[in-house]
Amino acid sequence: MRITYQYRLRLTQKQIDIFEHWLELCRRQYNYRLAERFNWWEQNRCDVNRCSIVCCSIAPLKDQPNRWSQQKDLANTKAIFPEYEELVSHTLQDVIARVNKTLTRWLKGDCNGKKSGRPRFKAKGRYRSLTFPDPIRPERIQGNFIKLPKIGLVKMIFHRPIPDGFKIKNAIVTRKTDGWYISLSLEDSTVPLLTPDVTPTHDNTVGIDMGLKSFLVTSDNQEVQIPQYYRKAEEKLKQLQRQLSRKKKGSKRRQKAIKRVAKLHLKVSNQRKDFHYKTALWLTSKYKFIAHEQLNILGLAKTRLAKSILDAGWGNFLNILNLKAANAGGAGLPQNPYKSSIECSDCGVEVPKTLSQRWHNCSCGASYCRDHNAARNIKHRAVGHPVLKCS
Template sequence: MQLRYQFRLYPNPGQQQSLARAFGCARVVFNDALRAREEALAAGLPYPSDGDLSKQVITEAKKTSERAWLGEVSAVVLQQALADLNTAYRNFFASVSGKRKGRKVSPPRFRSRKDQRQAVRFTRNARWRITAGGKLCLPKIGDVRVRWSRDLPSAPSSVTVIRDAAGRYFASFVVEMPGEPLPEVAAEVGIDLGLTHFAVLSDGRKITSPKFLRRAERRLRKAQQALSRKQKGSQNRRKAVAKVARLHARVADARRDHHHKLSTRLVRDNQAVYVEDLAVSALARTRLAKSVRDAGWSQFVGMLEYKAGRSGRAFARVDRWFPSSKLCGACGTVAEAMPLNVREWACPCGAVHDRDINAARNILAAGRADRLNACGGTVRPSA
């Protein structure tokens, strides 16, 4: 299993300039290659091959006065920019033809120099290395100080240097992670995700939603009001933009930390984890959009999935059309309608249910049934 390990970088001012140059060169090569392919399409010419593009936008461009500064950065960075463009085109064509699952992918777009997030990737061909002193040695950049929060499990195959919107630098390593099966336990859990409570477990426990964005709204509002009063293009406006970005980064970091701790605990304590396959992108277009984005369900479920696979635990998503909230866990009766403001309901059989706990228990039962089903079919409501 391949995983990413991310560490904070602390480049000095000279190294920051070198990284900014690498970001800019990679962006220019990406845009030049994209423009060349669009012009060939508009002229009815054959699709330029990867070799022709590399020769045109890198090798030949370095010989011109307009692009001579491309030689100031590692050639691997420029080649990886072309690889990113090829990946974007493959994903687009696979999405158009129906071979790619999930949401439709749009064609590649030009990268803007005003984009606050920049990244470049170094493969093994770039001959980057980790020095004996624990620094990251990058070609034509130098030895960058790294804060190692943990050890790498294996030798990384590549490293991506990222500058986020808050002005922080990170090194993201791709490593091959062997499986680490945990001792088997008898417990299994079904999880009902929500907004009032972030997660309700089938054993009756309710995990309160931390609402990181809601708690930071006052500080964000003041920072954004101050930003709106700054003159465009001024140094004070750039400082205000960075302050807003730092506040958003603090919210995202706190949310990610919460998701990591909760997902690790659930995977460690349960042999099987079942969740509902929510349509998060659809819910994010409703009046609950801010609360849905603040909860970060997709990120949390993704963590559950890869941690369960690494630890030898079972993980499954229950079909979103399964009536987990309206199904009586005692007799199997399905209620006709149940508005969101109804948090408790009574079944004609006499059972009184807490809506969320009942949903979590039904998700657990449906997940178990689906897991034992030899056909592997999904659980859907009956006709």
């Protein structure tokens, strides 16, 4: 089992300066290695795929740079630029691993075949994290301090202890708008992954319907109001962005204004994440299986409702919900939402309605809120309709 704990750091000014310098060195190395890959691609691609029998003047292809050749070349980098000797070797190697990962996702895609966009060079301040891939021994944590290589003891707010039996596999130091954080990746191979020991039934399963009027409605007709954190912060954000637009580029006042805008965005993000975790905990504490809609959020985000949909954060919530349900020994059950609002959850007959019609009335006598009816249909698709299944 693998989990991640994040702690806030309390750094001295000297430690902040060291971390800032290391981030800048990593940023330069990232851009250089990425440019090296792009240059090889531009210099060696050619539309001519055949050579003349008489003569051939095509130059031989250069060796394609890869992760291992670039890591081997780090010795030359340290010889030319001695300041790279200050960095931890594995931290520098992780920079090249990131370049390799982002290029692979662009050219080949991830494990699901989904491709990312063309990698971009990191502007100043855009490289924000340092990875220490080596396992950290337990004796390196001394009270509220953790000992990191080449920097020594670093103070952190140790708000929760590390569980017994878990080992620290790596640490990532991240710079955020409101300070510095360290994420510890913990692993215990003796803890098995929980698998559901029962099958979904009508008693241990709940269906949820995501919406914008309410964040979600369960099949038991319980409603969670949508908080709309971004909508509530829009007026304040508008004022801060207006102040930012008036500042001279490159000035210290502009940097302070940028930081104020970033802090407000971070606050909205933290509020939304806290709401998602609390809602997921509430659902997983009451039900073992949670059936939810399999939404095309990227497609929905291109409609007129894009701002409200992204403010609700459906995608992040469903990821958190599935993870928490699995950790609790249950599972999230994604279902096709097609006609879930039109079909009657009692008899299965389709009752056409427009988006403005918020109430479901069927000839069989069923009368439900539109979202409640959809949540019941989502549950029935996960475990089977109790009436139609018998007939």
